[in-house]
Amino acid sequence: xxxxxxxxxxxxxxxxxxxxxxCVPISNHLYFYWYRQILGQKVEFLVxxxxxxxxxxxxxxxxxxxxxxxxxxNFTLKIRSTxxxxxxxxxxxxxxxxGTGELFFGEGSRLTVL
Amino acid sequence: DQQVKQNSPSLxxxxxxxxxxxxxxxxxMFDYFLWYKKYPAEGPTFLISISSIKDKNxxxxxxxxxxxxxxxxxxxxxxxxxxxxxxxxxAASRQGDKLIFGTGTRLQVFP
Numbered sequence: 001x002x003x004x005x006x007x008x009x010x011x012x013x014x015x016x017x018x019x020x021x022x023c024v025p026i027s028n029h030l031y032f033y034w035y036r037q038i039l040g041q042k043v044e045f046l047v048x049x050x051x052x053x054x055x056x057x058x059x060x061x062x063x064x065x066x067x068x069x070x071x072x073x074n075f076t077l078k079i080r081s082t083x084x085x086x087x088x089x090x091x092x093x094x095x096x097x098x099g100t101g102e103l104f105f106g107e108g109s110r111l112t113v114l
Numbered sequence: 115d116q117q118v119k120q121n122s123p124s125l126x127x128x129x130x131x132x133x134x135x136x137x138x139x140x141x142x143m144f145d146y147f148l149w150y151k152k153y154p155a156e157g158p159t160f161l162i163s164i165s166s167i168k169d170k171n172x173x174x175x176x177x178x179x180x181x182x183x184x185x186x187x188x189x190x191x192x193x194x195x196x197x198x199x200x201x202x203x204x205a206a207s208r209q210g211d212k213l214i215f216g217t218g219t220r221l222q223v224f225p
Contacts, residue, residue, distance in 0.1 A: 033212065035215075041217070056211070056212060098209070101163070101207030101210050101211070101213055107156050
């Protein structure tokens with residue numbers, strides 16, 4: 001069964017460092033998303049991406065965040081200068097269309113900022 | 115702004131009995147509702163969904179009920195099994211837009 005894969009599974013970084021989280025969505029999917037879950041809290045929307053551009057972003061997704069799909073298969077989330085409060089589980093998700101809202105999630109990348 | 119709420123952080127049910135997980139929402143523009151199941155260290159997995167034009171959707175042991183007038187939905191699992199023990203998230207979307215998740219309910223099914 002096709003699945004969304006994410007790397008790394010866990011990354012530890014120092015505050016102020018840049019981090020890139022990588023995702024390979026399901027191959028025929030057209031819509032891509034990043035969500036995050038701070039420990040013990042709910043899953044929060046960060047950004048959606050379609051047709052090589054951001055379609056929507058949340059208040060969390062400030063200028064420190066960026067996304068791109070550099071090669072038609074990978075979908076990356078970059079945090080330019082990490083803060084302590086960026087520590088969370090980051091989930092990539094994809095969807096073949098927007099009709100149902102049913103997203104397929106990866107297993108997540110745990111980011112720990114020290 | 116909690117548009118989707120799950121007021122019970124945890125639920126404990128005996129194996130074989132019914133589990134009922136509840137969810138309330140505030141935005142009447144939501145037109146699709148979903149339940150996701152999440153195990154520790156894994157991503158959310160889609161379980162079942164319902165369109166706002168329906169009031170019930172059933173898939174095996176899982177049934178979702180929607181009460182639009184009360185802005186309330188529930189997930190029924192019957193019979194509950196130990197493997198159902200996980201965190202269940204309710205989510206809602208509007209016209210296939212981003213999912214808005216609730217805070218989750220941890221279900222524990224004991225033998």
